[in-house]
Amino acid sequence: xxxxxxxxxxPDTKRMARNEGEVAMQELEAGDFETIAxxxxxxxxxxxxxxxxxxxxxxxxxxxxxxRSGSAPEEMVPARQWVGGIVFDESGMVLCSGRDGIIAVDPxxxxxxxxxxxxxxxxxxxxxxxxxDGRGGFFAGTIDFVSIFExxxxxxxxxxxxxxAAGEVTVLRSDVFASNGMARSPCGKWLLHSETSRGIMRYxxxxxxxxxxxxMIVDLPDCDGLVADSAGGFWVACWETGRxxxxxxxxxxxxxxTFPQPHVVSLDFSAIDPSWLYVSTGGNQDAxxxxxxxxxxxxxxxxxGGLTKLRMLESRR
Numbered sequence: 001x002x003x004x005x006x007x008x009x010x011p012d013t014k015r016m017a018r019n020e021g022e023v024a025m026q027e028l029e030a031g032d033f034e035t036i037a038x039x040x041x042x043x044x045x046x047x048x049x050x051x052x053x054x055x056x057x058x059x060x061x062x063x064x065x066x067x068r069s070g071s072a073p074e075e076m077v078p079a080r081q082w083v084g085g086i087v088f089d090e091s092g093m094v095l096c097s098g099r100d101g102i103i104a105v106d107p108x109x110x111x112x113x114x115x116x117x118x119x120x121x122x123x124x125x126x127x128x129x130x131x132x133d134g135r136g137g138f139f140a141g142t143i144d145f146v147s148i149f150e151x152x153x154x155x156x157x158x159x160x161x162x163x164x165a166a167g168e169v170t171v172l173r174s175d176v177f178a179s180n181g182m183a184r185s186p187c188g189k190w191l192l193h194s195e196t197s198r199g200i201m202r203y204x205x206x207x208x209x210x211x212x213x214x215x216m217i218v219d220l221p222d223c224d225g226l227v228a229d230s231a232g233g234f235w236v237a238c239w240e241t242g243r244x245x246x247x248x249x250x251x252x253x254x255x256x257x258t259f260p261q262p263h264v265v266s267l268d269f270s271a272i273d274p275s276w277l278y279v280s281t282g283g284n285q286d287a288x289x290x291x292x293x294x295x296x297x298x299x300x301x302x303x304x305g306g307l308t309k310l311r312m313l314e315s316r317r
Contacts, residue, residue, distance in 0.1 A: 136165030141179020181226030269302025
């Protein structure tokens with residue numbers, strides 16, 4: 001999720017109270033979580049691979065990184081701009097969003113290939129967050145980062161879309177201001193979608209896994225990253241207010257945390273141990289190097305994101 005004057009959201013406490021009730025924020029200290037990587041600007045897309053490696057990106061444009069246990073982070077896609085989402089494919093390739101669309105990187109060689117550069121014949125400015133659909137494809141959203149970061153113009157609305165395992169792209173909505181975290185419910189019947197500037201949307205999934213008409217279940221303007229837990233609840237990162245919130249299956253806020261870092265950005269549950277919640281953070285002008293990846297134990301295990309199985313990558317398997 002980009003941060004600029006265009007994205008400043010003044011928290012509306014009356015709107016928040018509809019779902020948050022009287023939940024008090026608990027201020028976490030260093031001993032309450034483990035720091036996995038630090039010293040970055042604005043960390044997006046933390047994802048734990050099937051091999052147990054942590055992948056993440058720095059939205060400032062320094063690239064995509066891999067952090068192996070006991071080793072320092074290594075650049076996997078140097079200087080790739082505006083990466084907001086990372087998804088693993090069964091081929092071993094790693095999908096990375098960013099400027100001009102989506103690429104796949106080979107972890108062994110670091111070679112990349114294009115996965116998506118246009119939708120309906122129109123070049124993609126950038127893709128932000130994305131998530132596997134459980135059927136080999138993925139959901140994702142475009143975003144006008146050129147206007148936000150380069151021209152200063154009012155950003156054009158983005159597209160919330162689906163790409164099937166066969167590579168077929170279906171535009172689900174064309175009016176999304178900023179598409180962020182996505183997660184399927186543990187029952188597989190619902191798709192949650194963090195739509196920054198509005199709140200958390202919930203879409204019913206049909207027998208083919210495609211979303212129907214959505215409804216907003218949490219009014220939360222600065223929502224960003226999102227993950228589901230195994231009890232039907234979900235965690236939400238709130239970038240502007242720097243909070244991590246948990247909601248139960250009835251979309252009522254049960255827990256809230258703040259961190260030493262000014263921004264809370266993106267979330268992930270590890271498939272290796274889904275009781276670990278990974279949290280990425282961002283710095284600001286006063287403390288520009290507070291982008292990090294943290295992890296903390298949670299009582300209810302999460303629902304880890306799945307793998308894609310794109311046919312265009314079959315030869316890599």
